[in-house]
Amino acid sequence: MKDDPFDIYDSYDREALRTAAMLVQLTQDVIELYSIGVELNDPTPSGGGGYDQPMGRSGISDPTGEMATNPRRHQRANQLKESRLALAKALKEVRHALYNSAAAAGS
Numbered sequence: 001m002k003d004d005p006f007d008i009y010d011s012y013d014r015e016a017l018r019t020a021a022m023l024v025q026l027t028q029d030v031i032e033l034y035s036i037g038v039e040l041n042d043p044t045p046s047g048g049g050g051y052d053q054p055m056g057r058s059g060i061s062d063p064t065g066e067m068a069t070n071p072r073r074h075q076r077a078n079q080l081k082e083s084r085l086a087l088a089k090a091l092k093e094v095r096h097a098l099y100n101s102a103a104a105a106g107s
Contacts, residue, residue, distance in 0.1 A: 023094065034083055041076045 006014040 020097075030083075030087070034080070037076060037080050037083075041073055041080060043073070 004014075006017045009017065
């Protein structure tokens with residue numbers, strides 16, 4: 001088993017440091033997955049223009065209208081909104097932790 005660099009600390013400090021390390025790891029995942037979600041939610045239809053495009057009431061192909069009414073797109077937009085709100089809260093809390101850690105370190 002690999003040595004844990006935080007083993008030298010008391011249990012509550014060790015847990016706080018492990019939590020901070022986990023935040024660093026999760027941040028990269030959030031960036032990657034949020035970017036993918038934004039790309040998937042892009043309302044711009046892909047190129048092509050074949051005969052299998054959705055048709056509007058007038059019989060004219062309407063891929064943008066189809067995407068705008070897609071329930072999965074609305075769900076994804078709501079999930080992205082929730083992510084933005086959660087990220088704003090997380091940033092506030094991490095800044096608070098940084099301030100208190102710096103104060104404790106005498107900076």
